[in-house]
């Protein structure tokens with residue numbers, strides 16, 4: 001009986017740690033402040049997402065970072081689960097001044 005309880009507690013701690021680890025490296029609140037979400041327009045000069053290597057298409061949601069780099073919203077949001085830096089210029093968004 002005791003072993004089962006210890007096992008359960010161990011499992012719980014393991015799951016909690018795992019959950020904690022896949023938390024975004026940058027908070028949604030911060031992300032909102034340092035980036036904007038726009039709809040893709042044909043006249044935009046930046047038209048490729050470097051994360052998935054695909055061109056933006058009409059009505060794609062694009063996240064524009066303060067460094068003026070553009071990515072698919074879904075791609076960059078996934079990226080931020082493992083990094084808090086811009087994939088292109090290595091700019092640390094957590095250290096970005098929010099007032100620029």
Ligand SMILES: [Zn+2]
Pocket residue numbers: 049050051052053054071072075
């Ligand atoms: Zn993409």
Ligand SMILES: [Zn+2]
Pocket residue numbers: 065067068069086087088089090091
């Ligand atoms: Zn950048």
